[in-house]
Amino acid sequence: MPHLSRASFFTSRKHKPSSTKMATLTMSRPAVAGFSFENCRRNVILEGEVNNLGCSLPAARKTGTTICGVVFKDGVVLGADTRATEGMVVADKNCSKIHYISPNIYCCGAGTAADTEMTTQIISSNLELHSLSTGRLPRVATANRMLKQMLFRYQGYIGAALVLGGVDCNGPHLYSIYPHGSTDKLPYVTMGSGSLAAMAVFEDRYKPDLEEEEAKRLVRDAIAAGIFNDLGSGSNIDLTVITKGNVDYIRPHDEANKKGVRLNELEALQLTGDYKYKRGTTAVLSKCVTPLDLEVVEESIQTMDTS
Amino acid sequence: IRGLRSQLKDSVPVAGLCPQGAYGVQDSLRSGFTSVKNELLPSHPLELSEKNFQLNQDKMNFSTLRNIQGLHAPLKLQMEYRAARQIQRLPFLPSSNLALDTLRGSDECIGFEDVLCDPGQSEVMGEPHMMVEYKLGLL
Numbered sequence: 001m002p003h004l005s006r007a008s009f010f011t012s013r014k015h016k017p018s019s020t021k022m023a024t025l026t027m028s029r030p031a032v033a034g035f036s037f038e039n040c041r042r043n044v045i046l047e048g049e050v051n052n053l054g055c056s057l058p059a060a061r062k063t064g065t066t067i068c069g070v071v072f073k074d075g076v077v078l079g080a081d082t083r084a085t086e087g088m089v090v091a092d093k094n095c096s097k098i099h100y101i102s103p104n105i106y107c108c109g110a111g112t113a114a115d116t117e118m119t120t121q122i123i124s125s126n127l128e129l130h131s132l133s134t135g136r137l138p139r140v141a142t143a144n145r146m147l148k149q150m151l152f153r154y155q156g157y158i159g160a161a162l163v164l165g166g167v168d169c170n171g172p173h174l175y176s177i178y179p180h181g182s183t184d185k186l187p188y189v190t191m192g193s194g195s196l197a198a199m200a201v202f203e204d205r206y207k208p209d210l211e212e213e214e215a216k217r218l219v220r221d222a223i224a225a226g227i228f229n230d231l232g233s234g235s236n237i238d239l240t241v242i243t244k245g246n247v248d249y250i251r252p253h254d255e256a257n258k259k260g261v262r263l264n265e266l267e268a269l270q271l272t273g274d275y276k277y278k279r280g281t282t283a284v285l286s287k288c289v290t291p292l293d294l295e296v297v298e299e300s301i302q303t304m305d306t307s
Numbered sequence: 308i309r310g311l312r313s314q315l316k317d318s319v320p321v322a323g324l325c326p327q328g329a330y331g332v333q334d335s336l337r338s339g340f341t342s343v344k345n346e347l348l349p350s351h352p353l354e355l356s357e358k359n360f361q362l363n364q365d366k367m368n369f370s371t372l373r374n375i376q377g378l379h380a381p382l383k384l385q386m387e388y389r390a391a392r393q394i395q396r397l398p399f400l401p402s403s404n405l406a407l408d409t410l411r412g413s414d415e416c417i418g419f420e421d422v423l424c425d426p427g428q429s430e431v432m433g434e435p436h437m438m439v440e441y442k443l444g445l446l
Binding site for chain 1: 350351353356357360416417418421
């Protein structure tokens with residue numbers, strides 16, 4: 001097991017009397033590993049300066065998302081769209097928002113993409129260590145507790161809104177976790193910018209004890225509602241069906257927004273990226289063909305070195 | 308009981324004599340222009356709470372342990388912590404603190420402090436002579 005090193009450096013301040021003309025030596029080191037706040041003041045000042053000039057600093061890539069989950073008879077279905085935005089531009093047309101936590105637990109993430117990615121990876125590692133130490137399959141409540149304690153510690157500065165679902169020894173469970181650390185345990189949850197559209201579909205059609213196919217259709221429709229009614233969500237629909245002993249990671253389940261193929265209408269051929277115009281587009285006034293006679297002066301063959 | 312500013316920085320300030328930064332000159336690029344507010348308030352709301360996080364966790368755990376098992380439990384544990392904390396390498400080298408981690412139970416956890424800003428990989432090293440002198444109290 002690798003050592004976890006926590007160094008405790010010392011600070012020393014040596015002030016020689018001014019007669020020796022020696023500069024003051026200060027040694028301050030980051031005494032703690034982890035987040036370092038050294039550049040916060042500088043960043044605030046830089047942001048102020050940049051705003052005075054009229055530009056703006058690059059925005060963090062958000063997932064501006066629709067994610068949802070539903071508990072059905074034998075397990076949990078999680079669904080997510082696949083668009084990642086960076087301000088007003090789509091940064092990733094097919095990103096994967098359903099993250100692995102443990103063989104029986106998966107987590108969808110909305111909010112800042114890096115935060116959800118790193119948080120779920122750290123919790124996944126912690127759960128693995130924990131399950132190795134207990135010798136049992138991890139429980140969804142454990143993952144929930146770990147996530148909420150970490151997010152509360154950082155007071156919402158880690159922008160990760162998560163939908164956590166899985167099946168353990170006590171049955172299927174579904175939690176929604178907000179960036180400040182509050183959690184809800186519910187039979188159906190939605191998160192992200194398209195959560196209202198998806199929740200509308202759930203509120204209309206959810207019944208307890210759904211069958212697997214019904215649940216998949218319900219989640220697919222909820223995510224589709226988010227994709228078509230919210231600008232921050234788009235592209236494909238990913239589904240994950242978790243049951244006791246089996247996980248179906250269906251990516252993509254449905255390509256709701258297919259990128260069009262450029263067709264040549266008259267000939268109905270697929271000419272993707274072909275900018276050749278048909279003959280006759282430009283009118284021909286006159287045509288004159290001059291054959292060029294070339295004499296073969298020298299012909300030589302060079303063998304290729306295929307050794 | 309240290310004031311707010313000295314809780315933020317690692318050094319105990321000598322008022323008015325030496326500005327922070329190398330060679331005694333104000334480091335305008337990194338810490339901005341001098342102002343009293345800059346030196347009194349933390350630069351980020353999480354700065355103080357993160358600095359004291361491990362300490363507060365330990366206090367909370369000891370207090371719970373005292374309520375459950377009685378006074379002897381935290382006393383014995385604190386004695387072991389004190390012993391484990393003394394196992395260190397030279398001041399300017401990173402120590403693994405393995406015994407301390409095992410006692411705390413953090414050898415089975417991974418967090419941002421293991422991923423970000425690893426002191427073992429920092430680009431600057433302390434001045435070996437000065438740090439040893441400081442530790443031995445010869446400074």
